[in-house]
Amino acid sequence: MSARILRKVFLFCALTAVVSVVLIFIFVAVKGAPIFATAGFTRLFFSMNWDPLKGNFGMLPFIVGSFIVTLGALVLGAPLAIGTAIFLSEIAHDRIKRFIRPSVELLAGIPSVIYGFFGIILLVPLSRMLFGGSGFGLATAWIVLAIMILPTIAAISEDAISAVPPVYRMGSLALGATRWQTIKRVVIPTAMPGIVNAVVLGMGRAIGETMAVLMVLGNAPSVPKSVASPASTLTSAIALDMSYASGVHQTALFAMGLILLAVSMVLITVVRVWSGRVGR
């Protein structure tokens, strides 16, 4: 096979990634865009009234739902993940590291439907006991999602933290700083861009999560009033209705898919620009 043809073949393989992204955009946009024409921007984004059978497609409850669920998951999951990352790179000696790091990696490997199932059989009754209500709601979703994004944030933050040159730690200790002061005042500030990067990627994962949220959040198309009340996110709304929706209802679901795509695109560009500028 002549080298030129080969080079073309490999270029074609490399371009499939770009082609796939373009195809995804085209198909989701073509199927989703019409809703903006018929229903108009305001009625879609700023109306709380989601009632497809009566032709109302107010997506605000899902947008707000996605935001609240993701925020809660980050508030619970990020500190735990960063704490684990700091522990692994700054404090743990080898024996513990060989035990903790694989478990965090295994957590990342568990399919999301297992997290959803685990949520239903253990966390829902727990949340019902603690917060009342049916157990399906924000509290359970926060916990499940926090556990799911923990490995992502922990792994990437740990890379950033262990990339901090040891010379800075020596300098700080030599000035009589305690280990925690060294971590707090030198190590973390230096690794901050990497940590922020990890949190943003964790956020992307949380926003994109479908199955676990669908199984534990209770799927109510309304803004939750309390921690125990059910809610719904863009992803769970799509997954719940997709199997049977038709006509304008289906277009609305594709439109929500378009929003999700746009949000994850924005997150990716933020990460690339941020890490690009800092020259990770």
Added chain:
Amino acid sequence: MATTFEVKNLDFYYGDFQALEDINVEIEGSTITAFIGPSGCGKSTFLRCLNRMNDLIPETRVEGLITLDGRDIYTNETDLVDLRRRVGMIFQQPNPFPMSIYDNVAYGPRLHGSPSKSELDGIVETTLKQAALWKEVKDKLNSLALSLSGGQQQRLCIARVLAVNPEVVLMDEPASAIDPTSTQKIEDLMAELKERFSIIIVTHNMQQAARVSDHTAFFMADDTGKANLIEFGNTDQIFTNPKDERTESYITGRFG
């Protein structure tokens, strides 16, 4: 203020490899002591025992006695943090923090208390002046320390250590990685600082040791890497008529 280190039959081990054997020496305050000897003869290892920086390296063991002002520094009750404040250290490779010049110097004082802005400004100015760096950086205190030259960075590290007003400053070959003019500045600096605290410097450069130090300690390691203190005395005696012929052959440059 005459802080003295007393070291009695000190042995030091990396795991089961003995690096230092039976070191006995007494280092008085407000003097400059130079550690010289061929590379790999344990000078830096001994220096790092004095402020227990060796503790950071796993599986190291110290036997024998090191006292600072008469108090043993290797007990469990020793306040490691306080020890390192009193015994500051300058590293071979300048290692300012990735922060502004001001924050670098202010780092130490902020650790050990919460000084006010005005107090900090005072400390920063005096220590930078003591480190002979003030004139060069006084109008760009907020710029990144990493933007300074190698020599300036080393002097910044000195200022940073001075800011926690140590009693002893250990210098691990401070001038080996910087340009000659900056080295000259640091040597003048050491002479001035001598009144305020004692300095212990590890150096390869014998002219520097002869010029700068009051006392000199000559170390040598046997072929297994185990180092001993061969001879210790004031500098001119060591450099004019050393007692031990090994010191003499090292001084006259026959080997090492």
Added chain:
Amino acid sequence: MRKGIDVFMTLLLYTAALSSCLVLFVILGFIFTKGVGQVSPAFILGFPRGLNAEGGIFPTIVASFYATAVAMTVVTPIGIGAAIYLSEYATGGRIVRLIRFGADTLASVPSIVFGLFGLALFVNFLHLGWSMLSGGLTLAVMALPIIMRTAEEAILAVPRSYREASFALGATKWQTIRRAVIPAAAPRILTGIILGTGRAFGETAVVLFTAGVSINLPVLLTDPGRTMTSHLYILATEGISLPTAYGTALLLIAIVLAFNYLARKLATKVR
């Protein structure tokens, strides 16, 4: 006082790390204890029976392997080809940046959007219907970034000296790649493939809308089939036959963790 803070914070970080592992063991432990009684040869090889799909889950196991096999057979050559282009042929500049941006974006697309895309393109537009083919192809697109990234890292990890030695013997670029670079990188490439397989096997949102949910033993590429993940989702939300759900969850985790273990074993052997 500062000493106190230091000890307190160390303890805090210690608990953070331990709680991360605790979570893993609670999940695995809980599903194992509840599920182990359920898993028997009859469960693995039997067919779902009765009103609430109790009984065995054999067709779902086959469907899962089938869809994953289709996906990996499609994505592996493309992924490795792309990695070869990026690491060996790419001359930098706009195209490479475009490809990297494409791969990064693909990696960040939420799985539900892959489901929509698979439904719109493969199921409806190409009229492949709910089938192993639609499910497999959509999983392939999802797994592409993982295979590309790990394969590229593997190829770049091959020392320059290998290439120079091969060129010095008069080998062409392609011969060098085929005989020197890829063999050296093969174990790590295989690790990436196995990781991708584990990821594809554990996917639900994608296959739910592309492979169909009818309990059926897929034979032809056009046959629909409910995968283990969809089966677990339906059993869990139906909330009727929980024992079967536990059994399915345990089997699913066992298979996925086996893939991860295999990948790790291969990776450590190489490093």
Added chain:
Amino acid sequence: MLKRASASLFTFAILALVLISFARPNQAGDRIMLAGSTTVLPIVEAASEIYNSEHPGERVLVQGGGSSAGIEAGVTGAANIGMSSRDLKPGEKKLGLTDIPVAVDAIAVIVNNKNSVEKLTKDQVRKVYSGEITNWKELGGLDEEIILVNRDEASGTREAFAKKIMKNSSFAKGAVIQPGSGQVRSIVSTTPGGIGYISLGYVTKDVKAIALDGVEPTVESIAAKRYGLMRTLHFLVKGEQKASVKSFIEFMLSDRVQREIVSKEFLPIKVVTGKS
């Protein structure tokens, strides 16, 4: 080597195919595709298992998706038989579907066993589900917040409940929505203030079915059409059907299937229509 990597992959694919041949020989054969209501799904799946074993040449494939999806699949031909647990809407009647009732189902309103309320009027149930009544003490029960559990929009059960109970008021938005009757039952059985509605076939002792307008949901009250919340389960076909589809429909309506499978969940169709 590239060969080794792809070789291991092909063995992987072949392994999957071997797994298949190992199983019961399952020829492609004549496929009968059913899709639609998740309420009708279980009895059709159970019936199809027997049908497939007794008719080796044919293979019945069942897919859920809810009544609307079933109706659409029946019209577009994506499925030979559409399954629906609700009557056709006026607009859907014009699509040329022939309606074959296969069973009768009653929808029971269920509450937690600890709930002291025994009976409710249809209007009270409407006010509860539209969010006008939010505490059980307004219905003579304990002072406990009402936790609404609703079905997803795909469900025919929800459609029938909406038509007969909600009439034109809409469902409260804060209800927990679950895609399966099993889950609705398990939530109500474990949530003191819970209320839900499921097909009578799913009611077990861990929940309490309440009387509607004074009528208990029993076989007698349904047969006598006194219970207010009933619906027929339909097979929907379009135009002429091939032999295998007709034979499966007859199989479904046969006394054997109606007695052994249908009556386990619902009521045999002839209970209401009186036809044999």
